[in-house]
Amino acid sequence: MSKNIDEFWTTVERALVASGGDMERKCELLTAELERLSGEKSKAFNQHLRDLFHRAYIWDLWGAAYLMNEGCRDDSLMDFRYTLISLGRTVCENALANPDSLALVNWTWGERIGGNAGSAAQPAFGR
Numbered sequence: 001m002s003k004n005i006d007e008f009w010t011t012v013e014r015a016l017v018a019s020g021g022d023m024e025r026k027c028e029l030l031t032a033e034l035e036r037l038s039g040e041k042s043k044a045f046n047q048h049l050r051d052l053f054h055r056a057y058i059w060d061l062w063g064a065a066y067l068m069n070e071g072c073r074d075d076s077l078m079d080f081r082y083t084l085i086s087l088g089r090t091v092c093e094n095a096l097a098n099p100d101s102l103a104l105v106n107w108t109w110g111e112r113i114g115g116n117a118g119s120a121a122q123p124a125f126g127r
Contacts, residue, residue: 004044004048005048007041007044007045008044008045008048008049009088009089011030011033011034011037011045012030012085012086012088012089013088013089014029014033015027015029015030015033015086016086016087016088023083023086026086027086030086049085052081052085052092053081053082053085055096056081056084056085056092056095056096057077057081058096058099060099061077061080061081061084061095061096061099062077063099064095064099064100064102065077065080068102068107083107087105091105
């Protein structure tokens with residue numbers, strides 16, 4: 001199990017680094033990586049993604065998203081959670097343990113949460 005989660009994070013972080021932080025490019029790179037995975041690895045990736053997405057559905061993270069975006073509806077929280085996961089293991093795990101840690105994160109999409117850049121994560125991350 002831990003090997004699969006390590007592979008999950010390696011895949012996410014490879015796309016993160018190669019994209020230079022550009023969400024649209026990150027999603028393109030991740031989509032290409034996911035298309036190359038075998039059926040079992042793709043299934044494991046999607047399971048880890050769903051698990052993390054559901055773990056991030058907590059009031060404290062919603063509060064952080066609300067403060068960072070000057071408001072946050074349900075659909076914006078979905079974008080926020082996908083974006084959070086796309087920022088890699090350290091940022092995501094720190095935020096799950098302590099949402100205040102997001103005050104130190106540079107959100108680089110350049111739009112409000114729920115804008116096109118945040119929504120761009122869904123095709124790649126929500127497969």
